[in-house]
Amino acid sequence: MITKINENTIKIFGRIDSNNAKQLEDELLAAAGAGDITLDAGELEYISSVGLRVLLKLKKSRGNVSVINVTPEIYDIFSVTGFDNILDVKKALRSLSVEGMELIGRGATGSVYRMDEETIIKVFKPHFRLEMIERENAKAKDAFIFGVPTAISYDTVKVGDSYGVVYELLNARELASVMKKDKAHIEEHTKRFAIKMREMHSIEVDEHFESTKIPTLKRIDALAGECSDEVAKVLRAIIENIPDRNTFIHGDAHIGNVMLQNDEYMFIDLSGAAKGHPIFDMVTMFFAFKMGQSTDEKTRNESDLMRGFTTEDLCRIWDTYIKTYLDTDDEKLIKKAEEQLMAVTCARMLPAALAIPGLFEQRVIDLFKEIAAEYCDKDIEPICF
Secondary structure, three states: EEEEEEEEEEEEEEEEEOOHHHHHHHHHHHHHOOOOOOEEEEEEEEEHHHHHHHHHHHHHOOOOEEEEOOHHHHHHHHHOOOOOOEEEEOOOOEEEEOOOOOOEEEEEOOEEEOOOOEEEEEEEOHHHHHOHHHHHHHHHHHHHHHOEOOOEEEEEEEOEEEEEEEEOOOOOEEEEHHHHHHHHHHHHHHHHHHHHHHHOOEOOOOOOOEEEEHHHHHHHHHHEEEEEEHHHHHHHHHHHHOOOOOOOOOOOOOOHEEEEEEEEEEEOOOOEEOOOHHHHHHHHHHHHHHHHHHOOOHHHOOOOOOOOOOOHHHHHHHHHHHHHHHHOOOOOHHHHHHHHHHHHHHHHHHHHHHHHOOOOOOOHHHHHHHHHHHHOOOOOOOOOO
C-alpha cells in the first residue's frame, strides 16, 4: 500500500477504501518524518472518502501534504470532494517525444520545437527542475496580466529526462532564426525588437516581482574563494550603483527569446523575470552582439545565439539596437552606455559563471575576471540612461 522513498516522500498505490484505510493511516504515520510530506500517487488506482480523511489526518499531524503524479481519474476524486483545495495536488505529467519535430529555436535554457500549426514546445535542459519551470510559468502569467507580450503555457510535460512546456503560438517563429534567414532586413528587425524592448520597459510592476539586484548580490556574496575580495567588492559596488526601479525586467532579453507571431512579438523564457533598471535587460544583447564582435567564427558557432551571424552582422545588430533603444546618435552617450554595460555584464555574468558549472568556457570566465579587476581602479559613475 505504501513504499517509503525517503524521509519525506512516500509512494501510495493500489486501492484505498474502508477495508484498508486504518492500515494506511498506521503505515503513513509510522513512515512519515517531521515536516512537509510528499505522496507519490502515480500507482494509486482508487481512493475513497475514508482514505482522503486519512490524508487529512496526516496533514494535521505533519504539516503540508503534497500529492504528486496524480492520474486524471484520481485527480477527479480530489477535485469533486474539494480536497484539491486542502492538499497540494499535482496531476501526473504526460510524456511527449520531440522526435521528428521541427527545431525552431535553441537558447541557454533549452530548445523550442514546433509540435503542429498551433502549438510549440520548449524543452528545458535536464538540470532544470520542475519547481523552477513552474516558477517561470507563474512569472509569465503575472507578466501577461501587467501587459507584457508573453506566451502563456497551458501544459507541462515530460520529454525524456527533461521537462517541456507547451505554448499555443500560431505560426510562431524565433526572431533570431528569422533574422539569420533574412539578413537583408537585419536593421529593420533589430529596430522593431529594440522598440519592443523599450515598450516592455515602460511597464511598472509590483511585489509580484523581486528586485533583480537580489539574486545578483547573493551570487556576488557567494564568491568567496573564487576571486579576490577586492574584485567581489567592486562587483557589488557596480550593482548597488544601479538605481532601483519598478520597471519590468525580462531577465534574459535577446532575439532568441522572442517569438514572431503574425508580425507580433511574444517573449518567452521568463525564468529570470524581475523588476529593476533596464540596463539589467541589455546585458545579454551586449555580451553576444558587442563583445561577440571580437570572437572568431569557431567561437560564434559554439553559441546558439550567435551561430549563423558574421562579425559584420553582429556589428549591424548591436549598432542598430543601441541607437534605437537609446533613441540617439550621440556617440559620446553611446560610448558611455557601452562602458557601463560592460561593467554590469561583468558583475552579472561572472558570479553566474562561477555558480553554474559549464555556463561559460574557462577563457570567458578569465576574461570577466580581467575586466572586473580593471574596475577596481575606476570610479563608478551614475548610469547615463
